[in-house]
Amino acid sequence: MARWVKHIQLRAGMRIDDLVQEMEKCGVFSAGRVAKAVEIYREMLRQKSTIFMGVGGAVVPGGLRQALTDAIRKDLVNVLVVTGANATHDLIEAFGGHHAQGDEQADDVELRNRRISRIYDVYVPQEAFEIFEDNIQPLLAKVLEKGSRISSAELLRRIGLELTDRNSFLKAAAEKKVPVFCPAIADSILGLQIWLYSQDHDIVIDTLKDIKEILELASGAKKPGAVLLGGGVPKNFIFQSMLLTPRSFDYAIQITMDRPEPGGLSGATLEEAKSWGKVAKDAKTVTVVGDTTVILPIILAAVMKRS
């Protein structure tokens, strides 16, 4: 037997990275996988990998907006692919709106009557969307000159540069020159607002340009690594960026609650990605089955410490 399981030793007041070290000695089950994710992340940082992070699911409403922003500012991520919803909810807060703590068992008809939209146990008051609308329309007017035909990444960069909220991940990314792709931008409330704007203004969000831009990043990446929070378009768009290059990801960390058996990409194993050439044959990979809002903070806090 290579290594024995050493049982996790807890101590009052212990640090997160001490716990991760215990998990590493344990080496099995999800605890072992969290430790392996930290190990891979640290190696990516040591190797100065280009780190692509996919942000699916409701990461921003769920309380990880600041963690994303800090990860960008601390150079823990170099390229982002996000859902339109995560961009929308970042902007809601950047414009002064809020998300509230709610109840996932609430009566949704009553919430509707109270003009509250629910995301599991997060409440979004209608007012937040009104603030969003009031602010995004003039902002689009500012950044989209007539006849604009730009990628989602270019649009989000221009928007990010205009923001004043330092806690916005879009602002942090724009400042740090971390591209933020949103290839399904039409599929979001931000997309609806852009469409409304486009009714009177001749503009196009050209997501084929996003393909071109991410392909260039994939081609030029140094020992590329993928950190996938949930699945969906962000996971696939990151992985497919390698399909037109001779390259593949040398590292991959996946945090998900989806399961592989139904066959969708969101729950697919990282092994499967090797058959496609998206992930390198000898890549270091780990899938942590768990909720991003618990797993990601542990990983990032541990990575910040020792890196």
Added chain:
Amino acid sequence: MARWVKHIQLRAGMRIDDLVQEMEKCGVFSAGRVAKAVEIYREMLRQKSTIFMGVGGAVVPGGLRQALTDAIRKDLVNVLVVTGANATHDLIEAFGGHHAQGDEQADDVELRNRRISRIYDVYVPQEAFEIFEDNIQPLLAKVLEKGSRISSAELLRRIGLELTDRNSFLKAAAEKKVPVFCPAIADSILGLQIWLYSQDHDIVIDTLKDIKEILELASGAKKPGAVLLGGGVPKNFIFQSMLLTPRSFDYAIQITMDRPEPGGLSGATLEEAKSWGKVAKDAKTVTVVGDTTVILPIILAAVMKRS
């Protein structure tokens, strides 16, 4: 107590709709939900609802291509929103390529060496992608005149009309005038091919136009119903189509293996959608937790029978 649970009675050689009837009398657990899904689907057909179907996950590679095609031809669905992958895999077969029965525990490095891409236990030989590439490029040239700026739905309609394979759901949809939206089309192999084509040809896929087109359908829909296979962009794009109208879905059926607790839209309950106004306060809804490849055939076969 309103109604007692009546235990499911099985008979040798029984028909699917007899089983569904037993499940209806049972009325609980997933069996009861399958029966309720059939009941709602039948009511949608009786009410001549406009039925929006979301096709997430690997429905086409997983063996449901013909079921989709037949559902379109038999007027069981009126609007489709699909992932780029499902469009890609429909086209692969329309062009003469195949998917093969594989092994989800295979060595993916070996598969890579054999030039086989894996989707759970489905194998896609590299040849299938080559057939796809060889055929899609001239087809794009045929349907995309210079300077084209069209929606994903318009592109898929034009492609569908050119196909000769009667088993293609894209062809069936084009013939039956069932729009097929693919708002994240850039996020697929089809998208990569369109991008390659666009390198030498000035074309744009304008997904903001998709918003406009689906909004019109949502506004004009009669007693709209949603049938959601998996989550992802198709689910959200169908639901958000109601956000800019005063309307909402009167019926919703969801088949998914995702769970609500991580907070992402894919696993969200249909109740949650009521708080947003996507689903009507008094809508008839049901979520079946199960695999689409087992649940959808039961529902469709039962619906075909008695409708």
Added chain:
Amino acid sequence: MARWVKHIQLRAGMRIDDLVQEMEKCGVFSAGRVAKAVEIYREMLRQKSTIFMGVGGAVVPGGLRQALTDAIRKDLVNVLVVTGANATHDLIEAFGGHHAQGDEQADDVELRNRRISRIYDVYVPQEAFEIFEDNIQPLLAKVLEKGSRISSAELLRRIGLELTDRNSFLKAAAEKKVPVFCPAIADSILGLQIWLYSQDHDIVIDTLKDIKEILELASGAKKPGAVLLGGGVPKNFIFQSMLLTPRSFDYAIQITMDRPEPGGLSGATLEEAKSWGKVAKDAKTVTVVGDTTVILPIILAAVMKRS
């Protein structure tokens, strides 16, 4: 490529076993697994395997009581291992009590006030437990002579023989000489009632005797097969029956919604069981990820047809 995926073809009024045949030609995803489960079950019947069925989860309250009873009467199962809850709920109905169709989102405090116990969306009125108590005590007095020290299987056999309800699986099993083990019988409402009875009567339920009895069955079994509905004690007790013999299961079918990553036995793969020698190295096995109340009826109906 060995075999191409053939897409499932649906027909109005089709029989369940026709659907299973389509799933077999498809051969992938959960549809393919349902077909494989049917194929294995048919082979077990052809080979006159001794079939051990594990009944975990709320199979009886969920509407499958009659299916179990019929499976026993039609020789589709030869040994049962059940949870105490499934025995309890079979007896509730045998004594004239009922389960009702309920609502999984009900207010449980209100249900408590209405004296209704909830099992997901099944309601058990307090009256059902009172009927159970009123009937089980005299029945125990009848079958447990003073000083009894018997296995759970012997107790359930004696109880089954006294029942008059032909729809009871305990009665069917007793009549067909199908042993029904319940090694965690203390962990159920039936167990609580036996304990109450034991307060005034010197009796012992000796679950070590259950070990002896199932070991004998395992040792003498012909080409043993396991059909596992859910996990828990039934799954483990069936599998461990092989640990003290030189034998192992030649067939295994597992229907479960649990997942393997947390490491518990309930979600463990059937491959893992090979490492223990519980399942033979060359056994035919399949795991269907799905809800028993949907998957089992399909399998049993298909097996009944052609066997």
Added chain:
Amino acid sequence: MARWVKHIQLRAGMRIDDLVQEMEKCGVFSAGRVAKAVEIYREMLRQKSTIFMGVGGAVVPGGLRQALTDAIRKDLVNVLVVTGANATHDLIEAFGGHHAQGDEQADDVELRNRRISRIYDVYVPQEAFEIFEDNIQPLLAKVLEKGSRISSAELLRRIGLELTDRNSFLKAAAEKKVPVFCPAIADSILGLQIWLYSQDHDIVIDTLKDIKEILELASGAKKPGAVLLGGGVPKNFIFQSMLLTPRSFDYAIQITMDRPEPGGLSGATLEEAKSWGKVAKDAKTVTVVGDTTVILPIILAAVMKRS
């Protein structure tokens, strides 16, 4: 809106309880639930609750043996209900055997040939079971006088007192007078060994006595609380302990990856338990959907800190 979501703020070198505090301010999704679990646990300790812990799943092989032992020694738990497997694996290590770090994708036939039993990614060398057998038989002879008829809890208490390994949770529990119930003891390798012993010795493990003993604890408990690691028999046996008393649990924390829809008790919500009177109408409860090996260490470390 009651409280806004405050985004989790990470810091290099932060302590676990600082992270929990951030999660509390966040208040939503799984992060919020971990924080709520800590809050409930702290309140139980302040209130000097009698804390019943259910240990289902492969907690001991998965690296949490020491955490259990320390929780007992630090008065964080007062009554245990465990699976036979967790008792077995504690004893394996107490007798000098080991668990090893393995690979969940290993070839199980090869493992079988190498005499290694696999529990997800934990390997148990055959030698470990041999050490277990060599030690448990004389130990049983020591603690089970002829004609013994004892509960599982009494057996485990006597075994615990004989152990010399201070890291054993059975030893810690025996020393601290924390009862350890194992109502399904026949369903484990420990059970098989007891049965082997009983072949030559007239002994009975009387699990009806376990009912009596836990009922007394439930009746006498002060503000009883339940901490449920996974489901199975431990969860049910803890909950049913309240059914014959007029009382119910005032606190309940559940960590599980099972889901409620299939209807089994393991995945059932804590709300459901209120309808049965197992959990008090106004109890403080939380379910964390996640892996015990990650979630429990966070909770225990945070509780140790400030309590």
